[in-house]
Amino acid sequence: MTVKSRSRAGYGQYCPLALATETLGGRWTILVLSRVIEGCATFSDIYRGVPRISPSLLSSRLSELEQAELVKREKVKGAKNARYRPTKAALELEPLLNGLAEWGQRWARDMEDDDLDPGFLAWSMHLRMNTDAMPAERTVLQFEFSGVPTEYRRFWLVGEGGAIDMCLKPPGFDVDLVVSSDIRIFVEAWRGIRDLHAEIRAGRIKLAGPATLKKRFPEWLMLSQFAPIKRKRKGEESKRRPTMRASG
Numbered sequence: 001m002t003v004k005s006r007s008r009a010g011y012g013q014y015c016p017l018a019l020a021t022e023t024l025g026g027r028w029t030i031l032v033l034s035r036v037i038e039g040c041a042t043f044s045d046i047y048r049g050v051p052r053i054s055p056s057l058l059s060s061r062l063s064e065l066e067q068a069e070l071v072k073r074e075k076v077k078g079a080k081n082a083r084y085r086p087t088k089a090a091l092e093l094e095p096l097l098n099g100l101a102e103w104g105q106r107w108a109r110d111m112e113d114d115d116l117d118p119g120f121l122a123w124s125m126h127l128r129m130n131t132d133a134m135p136a137e138r139t140v141l142q143f144e145f146s147g148v149p150t151e152y153r154r155f156w157l158v159g160e161g162g163a164i165d166m167c168l169k170p171p172g173f174d175v176d177l178v179v180s181s182d183i184r185i186f187v188e189a190w191r192g193i194r195d196l197h198a199e200i201r202a203g204r205i206k207l208a209g210p211a212t213l214k215k216r217f218p219e220w221l222m223l224s225q226f227a228p229i230k231r232k233r234k235g236e237e238s239k240r241r242p243t244m245r246a247s248g
Helices: 016-024 029-038 043-049 055-067 088-107 118-126 183-190 196-201 211-220 236-240
Strands: 071-074 083-086 139-146 154-160 163-167 177-182 205-208
Touching: 016 029, 029 043, 029 055, 029 083, 029 088, 043 055, 043 118, 055 071, 118 139, 118 154, 118 163, 118 183, 139 183, 177 183, 177 211, 183 196, 183 205, 196 205, 196 211, 205 211
Parallel strands: 139 177
Antiparallel strands: 071 083, 139 154, 154 163, 177 205
């Protein structure tokens, strides 16, 4: 019997799990696919959602996902850039990826300092702002973090008319509210490991601006979708998990 050689490295097993892992197990692959499933349609949008990947590697991963028939690249007439959309096969993965993220919230290792990426935090937050609770007029939030290199310590979220823009450079508008904190404390609050209200009351997350905006800020921040899931892995993060959420 002649066995056809594989064109790329694999596990050499017919097991469906092995075959699926060959497709999805490359570094960054699942994260890139997740961004496309979440609605990032252009190369630049996807890149903003995985800010530590190199552009060349992102291009390579998108090509691999096209070949695997998980992502479809489309050229839109009159548009400068191509758009990417998930295929039916990719959308079937969405509940599995959400389940994997939920498992990670419960059981994955504690975060290390190198995991605390302000660029990814900015991208995540701009998707999780309660625009219904925010003013209809333009509202500019400036976030400042210690514990990160100086060039990455600030970003801005601009809300207006129910939309949120993320800016890694000054947006050119007056700032309405400044939020400052150590990056780890804020990320742990974002993930639900700490209580946001308690951290604000304790002054570990500082708000500077009009009193009305400071009072309303916690209503605007919806936190990570996985924040309600309790950490189960024993470690420093599980020790900091609040036993009950503060109400205000």
